[in-house]
Amino acid sequence: MNFIITESSEEMSRKAAELFAQRIRSNPNIVLGLATGGTPEKMYAELVRLHREEGLDFSRVTTYNLDEYLGIPATHDQSYRYFMNKNLFDHVNIPRENTHVLNGMAADPVKECRDYEDAIKKAGGIGLQLLGIGSNGHIAFNEPGSKADSRTGVVTLTGNTVKDNARFFEKAEDVPKQALSMGNGTIMEAKEIILIADKESKAEAILKSVEGPVTEDVPASLLQKHTNCTFILDSAAAAKLKKESGRF
Numbered sequence: 001m002n003f004i005i006t007e008s009s010e011e012m013s014r015k016a017a018e019l020f021a022q023r024i025r026s027n028p029n030i031v032l033g034l035a036t037g038g039t040p041e042k043m044y045a046e047l048v049r050l051h052r053e054e055g056l057d058f059s060r061v062t063t064y065n066l067d068e069y070l071g072i073p074a075t076h077d078q079s080y081r082y083f084m085n086k087n088l089f090d091h092v093n094i095p096r097e098n099t100h101v102l103n104g105m106a107a108d109p110v111k112e113c114r115d116y117e118d119a120i121k122k123a124g125g126i127g128l129q130l131l132g133i134g135s136n137g138h139i140a141f142n143e144p145g146s147k148a149d150s151r152t153g154v155v156t157l158t159g160n161t162v163k164d165n166a167r168f169f170e171k172a173e174d175v176p177k178q179a180l181s182m183g184n185g186t187i188m189e190a191k192e193i194i195l196i197a198d199k200e201s202k203a204e205a206i207l208k209s210v211e212g213p214v215t216e217d218v219p220a221s222l223l224q225k226h227t228n229c230t231f232i233l234d235s236a237a238a239a240k241l242k243k244e245s246g247r248f
């Protein structure tokens, strides 16, 4: 595992965007795995700036998002398709057909997930995967206890995640309780992984993921087994790791 510890959420976002930009420049046909949530918003804003001001070219890039809520349409302002359009796709020159987000309204969600796996394989696999981390150590919507080799499928959110995500909805009851999510096994097959985290609320999950045992109880700890994984953290998210591990 590699680490970049930054002073602020802004610096974390800039560093992550820089890394994505480098990989896109060196491989314009790259397949990216993308994440949603509060953490990547400023990183996407920086990628939009790099496109506008420095000509970063997305015209041959393909993307696959990690997850989507089950039962809400792409037009819903809390759907992850809506988030991606608003934060990135609407502002860069990526052909819309190159962007893939699981369909939360699919008539057959299991088939939707199977087809998504097939499509990723056909595209040659994910070249660079962006991840956030839940305060419970989840990656995508793979909650504690999900299998290390799980594939894209229908998952149930824990009470902890529903609570964490309630801030995006009017009422906690409005947060969908199920989602479609890439599996841990799917994520681990990406050639390179960047995990970003800011905020003190992530510090414990980061510590466990890095210094704790590799366990399905903390899905992000599975990343210890990945051969090309970098954590980009702000000082708040890195605080416990710095204190306990003595390596920084």
Ligand code: PGA
Pocket: 036, 037, 038, 039, 040, 131, 132, 133, 134, 135, 138, 139, 140
């Ligand atoms: P957040 O979510 O970026 O909104 O904190 C991250 C996650 O749950 O993976």
